[in-house]
Amino acid sequence: MPVREILKMGDPRLLRVAQRVEAFDTPELHALIRDLHDTMVAAHGAGLAAPQIGVDQRVVIFGSDAPNPRYPDAPVVPKTILCNPTIEPLGPEEEEGWEGCLSVPGLRGVVPRWRRIRYRGYDPLGRVIERVAEGFHARVVQHECDHLDGVLYPMRVRDFRRFGYTEVLFPNLDPGEDD
Secondary structure, three states, X not given: OOOOOOOOOOOHHHHOOOEOOOOOOOHHHHHXXXXXXXXXXXXXXXXXXXXXXXXXXXXXXXXXXXXXXXXOOOOOOOOEEEEEEEEEEOOOOEEEEEEEXXXXXXXXXXXXXXXXXXXXXXXXXXXXXXXXXEHHHHHHHHHHHHHHOOOOHHHHOOOHHHEEEHHHHOXXXXXXXXX
């Protein structure tokens, strides 16, 4: 399947609330998932949401079962396809961490996220997926699910002294992995 264009911050399609997936195990849903996967892999992303490629559906993919070159020190996140996800924080604790986004290339910022969450949704066949996640795994899920509600990570930055160009903040990071 083709690698799709990733929409950039400023595109109004990134600010919409995405529509629920109503039909599972369809050729259209499987084609969307292949496009998301191929696009995420080509961009070395930790995850990707359907709105980022201009598709108004509540579908996210994340993880790879292998270390991510953009986050080499982060633990491996299991490869997941999630439709119509919901997130429940498990406690009041938040963690701050650096985030980047394929829709906000060249920038990174410190974003607070729930430290521990339960997420629930459906796989492409309509089977329930429910997991508890913490740390980087929880951060990735929350970041991707934000896209489904029209939220980009800079909207969650609280201290703009810790937001800026990746090449300035992380000069040793490979420029090809800067977003």
